[in-house]
Amino acid sequence: xxxxxxxxxxxxxxxxxxxxxxxxxxxxxxxxxxxxxxxxxxxxxxxxxxxxxxxxxxxxxxxxxxxxxxxxxxxxxxxxxxxxxxxxxxxxxxxxxxxxxxxxxxxxxxxxxxxxxxxxxxxxxxxxxxxxxxxxxxxxxxxxxxxxxxxxxxxxxxxxxxxxxxxxxxxxxxxxxxxxxxxxxxxxxxxxxxxxxxxxxxxxxxxxxxxxxxxxxxxxxxxxxx
Amino acid sequence: xxxxxxxxxxxxxxxxxxxxxxxxxxxxxxxxxxxxxxxxxxxxxxxxxxxxxxxxxxxxxxxxxxxxxxxxxxxxxxxxxxxxxxxxxxxxxxxxxxxxxxxxxxxxxxxxxxxxxxxxxxxxxxxxxxxxxxxxxxxxxxxxxxxxxxxxxxxxxxxxxxxxxxxxxxxxxxxxxxxxxxxxxxxxxxxxxxxxxxxxxxxxxxxxxxxxxxxxxxxxxxxxxxxxxxxxxxxxxxxxxxxxxxxxxxxxxxxxxxxxxxxxxxxxxxxxxxxxxxxxxxxxxxxxxxxxxxx
Numbered sequence: 001x002x003x004x005x006x007x008x009x010x011x012x013x014x015x016x017x018x019x020x021x022x023x024x025x026x027x028x029x030x031x032x033x034x035x036x037x038x039x040x041x042x043x044x045x046x047x048x049x050x051x052x053x054x055x056x057x058x059x060x061x062x063x064x065x066x067x068x069x070x071x072x073x074x075x076x077x078x079x080x081x082x083x084x085x086x087x088x089x090x091x092x093x094x095x096x097x098x099x100x101x102x103x104x105x106x107x108x109x110x111x112x113x114x115x116x117x118x119x120x121x122x123x124x125x126x127x128x129x130x131x132x133x134x135x136x137x138x139x140x141x142x143x144x145x146x147x148x149x150x151x152x153x154x155x156x157x158x159x160x161x162x163x164x165x166x167x168x169x170x171x172x173x174x175x176x177x178x179x180x181x182x183x184x185x186x187x188x189x190x191x192x193x194x195x196x197x198x199x200x201x202x203x204x205x206x207x208x209x210x211x212x213x214x215x216x217x218x219x220x221x222x223x224x225x226x
Numbered sequence: 227x228x229x230x231x232x233x234x235x236x237x238x239x240x241x242x243x244x245x246x247x248x249x250x251x252x253x254x255x256x257x258x259x260x261x262x263x264x265x266x267x268x269x270x271x272x273x274x275x276x277x278x279x280x281x282x283x284x285x286x287x288x289x290x291x292x293x294x295x296x297x298x299x300x301x302x303x304x305x306x307x308x309x310x311x312x313x314x315x316x317x318x319x320x321x322x323x324x325x326x327x328x329x330x331x332x333x334x335x336x337x338x339x340x341x342x343x344x345x346x347x348x349x350x351x352x353x354x355x356x357x358x359x360x361x362x363x364x365x366x367x368x369x370x371x372x373x374x375x376x377x378x379x380x381x382x383x384x385x386x387x388x389x390x391x392x393x394x395x396x397x398x399x400x401x402x403x404x405x406x407x408x409x410x411x412x413x414x415x416x417x418x419x420x421x422x423x424x425x426x427x428x429x430x431x432x433x434x435x436x437x438x439x440x441x442x443x444x445x446x447x448x449x450x451x452x453x454x455x456x457x458x459x460x461x462x463x464x465x466x467x468x469x470x471x472x473x474x475x476x477x478x479x480x481x482x483x484x485x486x487x488x489x490x491x492x493x494x495x496x497x498x499x500x501x502x503x504x505x506x507x508x509x510x511x512x513x514x515x516x517x518x519x520x521x
Contacts, residue, residue: 007328014321015314064314073312076276077329078301226278 004079008087009094012061019060023053046106047128050099054129055156057095058136061088062145072225085141085216089209092137096129130205132159134212142219228254229287230376230408231275236284238270243432245270247284250427250437252376252408257398259419259440260412261505262429263513268412269309271429272380275410276306288376302331305369305407309380311361313353319364320349323371330372338371345397359390366394370401377401377409383418391415395422416505426505430516436508447508448482452489453497460492461485467511468518478503478511 030049065071074084135155140148229251236248245267252258262268273279275286277297286293288300313322323342327333342349345363347356356364362382369377377398383391399422401407413419419426420440427437436443450465452458454474458465464485465477479485482500489496 004329007325011325014325015317018316064316068314069310069312070314072278072308072310073326074329076278076301076306076308077326078298078331079329080298224279226273 002083004083005087005090008074008079008084009091012057012088012091015064016057016060019056023056026056027053046103050103051129051132051159054092054096054099054133055136058088058092058133058140059145059149061091062140062148066145075225081220082217085213085220088137088141089133089213089216092133093209096126096133099129100126126201127204128159128162130208132156134208135159138212138215138219141216142223144223230254230289231258231410232285232287233271233275234285234287236271236274236281236286238274238279238281240270243267243270245274245281245432248429248432248434249284250434252410252425254408255402255406256424257402257409257411257422258425258427259416259423259505260410260427260429261414261416261419261509262412263414263509266429267432268414268429269380270432272378272410272412275378276301276304302372303375305372305374305377307362307365307369307377307379307382309384311365313361313364315354316352318349319347319351319353319356319360322353323349323364323368326368327371332372334371334373337373338367341367341370359386362386362390362394366397374407377407377411379409379411381413382411383413383415391418398422414509416509420505428509428512430512435512440505443505443508444503446480447478447503449476449478449501449503449507449511450482450485450489451476451499451501456489456493456496456498462488464488467514469514478508 027049030052031045033045071084075081132155136148136152139151139155142148143151231252233251234249236245238245243265248267248271250258260268260271270279274281275288275293277293277300280294289303291300293300313319314325317325319342323338324335327335327338339349342364345360345367347360347364347367353361353364366379366382369379379398383394386394395418398409398411402409411419411423423440425438426440426443428435438446452474454472456474458468458470458475458477464479464481466479468475468477486498486500489498
């Protein structure tokens with residue numbers, strides 16, 4: 001990976017260093033609200049909060065670039081537009097991975113009984129993150145933050161509802177006895193080697209991510225910044 | 227003489243404006259002032275040189291390299307300061323210089339720090355707390371910190387007070403002397419260009435009107451003020467930017483001897499005055515001529 005890509009990805013975190021406190025507070029508030037509403041759905045609470053944090057992170061980086069017009073300065077440096085796109089996918093991917101690791105750890109520690117359900121939820125969450133980012137970012141690179149944010153608000157609300165429904169379905173099915181779908185899912189996940197799950201998950205994620213990134217590169221190369 | 231920047235027949239079309247076969251060249255080690263009023267096409271030409279916008283026809287070579295095919299290589303060797311200064315406002319000046327400068331393989335952190343000290347920029351200050359003049363200096367520090375071979379400055383002195391402007395101009399002259407760097411410097415403030423440029427190119431309505439050595443321009447062009455016992459209508463049109471007033475008319479020409487011969491041939495009793503011109507006079511007359519032609 002090029003140094004420029006890493007430099008740009010690190011920048012996305014650096015320019016938001018002062019927002020970390022606000023991100024943590026938002027995360028905790030979201031988790032608290034969901035826990036009050038449904039104490040057993042802590043995984044969903046964390047997942048929702050993580051998705052919101054990720055959404056805020058992408059929005060914030062795009063907003064900082066647009067507000068300061070720094071994409072114009074970056075465009076005049078010896079850096080290809082492809083690198084700019086790759087870096088944004090890298091920084092967002094890193095944040096999503098961190099969220100998932102934390103979610104996986106929380107699920108594992110808090111609910112060893114339903115390890116299969118936790119694994120399913122974690123994978124599902126990650127896929128939803130990837131879908132959300134894969135939809136969001138090409139729109140952002142094509143139209144810029146100010147226009148993209150209005151379109152993506154609806155996209156995210158849709159994904160949010162979809163994600164919530166899936167999470168609740170898995171959560172509720174996982175706690176009931178005698179429901180063949182959940183049982184078979186849990187059994188399937190329990191009996192499948194972690195390496196295979198990881199491989200399938202990695203391929204799906206990678207394909208989605210690469211396609212989205214390629215589309216973003218095409219859009220961003222055509223975008224008139226000046 | 228080595229040519230560092232060669233623009234040939236550049237055409238760029240917008241809906242309401244276009245660059246019309248713009249051509250000029252800068253020899254290595256010199257400063258070229260690029261003069262034109264607001265909207266004349268200066269920034270568009272610079273954006274084409276930097277490969278920030280596409281163009282329809284013509285060619286641009288920087289260091290002998292094609293601007294479109296070798297834009298990354300060219301950008302590594304060019305220091306560019308745009309008209310507006312784009313930094314992360316909530317980050318410090320030092321962070322911005324380090325971050326953006328890091329994209330240049332030849333970025334010299336020690337040089338960047340010494341430039342910040344020289345320009346009196348506090349590296350721990352947020353960019354949002356810097357004045358416009360300080361932001362220009364920060365942009366210049368960024369452009370110089372990788373020891374560029376060509377500095378391209380788009381209206382760097384615009385909006386600055388005379389003291390800061392003068393300070394910047396002195397800095398630019400130092401750069402040329404110390405660093406063996408060429409400068410392409412656009413401005414509508416002609417006095418700035420008159421102070422430091424070796425070559426001057428005038429652009430008006432997307433067309434290059436004059437491009438020559440500054441001293442040659444100032445030596446060649448003369449302003450004539452002619453009493454109203456003569457009529458402009460009887461003259462061949464050597465004068466440009468003609469202004470007709472109560473007591474006669476005035477106009478500018480780059481062939482004063484030829485004009486005097488024509489004037490005195492036609493009006494042997496003609497009373498006239500010949501004056502030296504400044505770059506400002508030339509710009510104003512060129513604009514007036516263009517408006518008269520459009521009218």
